[in-house]
Amino acid sequence: MFSISKFFCTGLALGALLTIAFTATFSSHVQAETFFYEDRDERFTLTFPDTWKRIGNQKADDQVTIAAPGVNDYATCRVRVRQDRRYIIYPGKFDSDVQKTAYSRDFWNTYLGEYDEVVIEAFKDYSGLGRGYASMAEAAYETAEGTPVHKRGVMFATLYHDRAYIAECSAEESVFYKWRPAFLSVIKSMDITSEVRHSKSRGHYRSLNNKDEEVEVLGPRELDTYSF
Numbered sequence: 001m002f003s004i005s006k007f008f009c010t011g012l013a014l015g016a017l018l019t020i021a022f023t024a025t026f027s028s029h030v031q032a033e034t035f036f037y038e039d040r041d042e043r044f045t046l047t048f049p050d051t052w053k054r055i056g057n058q059k060a061d062d063q064v065t066i067a068a069p070g071v072n073d074y075a076t077c078r079v080r081v082r083q084d085r086r087y088i089i090y091p092g093k094f095d096s097d098v099q100k101t102a103y104s105r106d107f108w109n110t111y112l113g114e115y116d117e118v119v120i121e122a123f124k125d126y127s128g129l130g131r132g133y134a135s136m137a138e139a140a141y142e143t144a145e146g147t148p149v150h151k152r153g154v155m156f157a158t159l160y161h162d163r164a165y166i167a168e169c170s171a172e173e174s175v176f177y178k179w180r181p182a183f184l185s186v187i188k189s190m191d192i193t194s195e196v197r198h199s200k201s202r203g204h205y206r207s208l209n210n211k212d213e214e215v216e217v218l219g220p221r222e223l224d225t226y227s228f
Helices: 002-031 092-102 105-114 173-189
Strands: 034-039 044-049 053-055 062-067 076-083 116-129 132-142 150-160 163-172
Touching: 034 062, 044 062, 044 076, 044 173, 076 173, 092 116, 092 132, 092 150, 105 116, 105 132, 105 150, 116 150, 150 173, 163 173
Parallel strands: none
Antiparallel strands: 034 044, 053 062, 062 076, 076 163, 116 132, 132 150, 150 163
């Protein structure tokens, strides 16, 4: 009788462990479901939880805007892209210096000018967004359009080749820290495609030191192939 009970209890314990393991695996799988967003024109990608949804953009440079569940939380993220060709002459090794010149604290002071009662509570350079060097700001403010909402947001900005990318997530101020880990996860998922910049800082040129090296230009016919 003792042995049977022991076996029965052991079986229950094993079953409970298997149930817990299955539940943990299933929960992990559910939590891992995400949407993948790709903007081929502006050359970036983004992932976000499948419980979020895309909503309408508000500004001309908004490329994608997503909203988290919860109407009164006002939890949203957006990616904005702006043309900026001022620094394309500089090779990639100067990207960090360009960021600190053009997309640092002064940039955020101007950027946040569209809101009211702005307080920048955290700022730093030496951050990253996708493949670019970025600055980061965290600010409290009040929306200036529609119903006023006191919000807090975290935002990153980088210049990559000829485009400025700005990833911004915000929520109603009292629930911001509940959403902050999810916001940072969305921002961290953003990537910028690498095709816009050649792997060599000034392109790939024929070696000028090798006088014997020939370049072939292939035509539509074999007779139209030239070497020089």
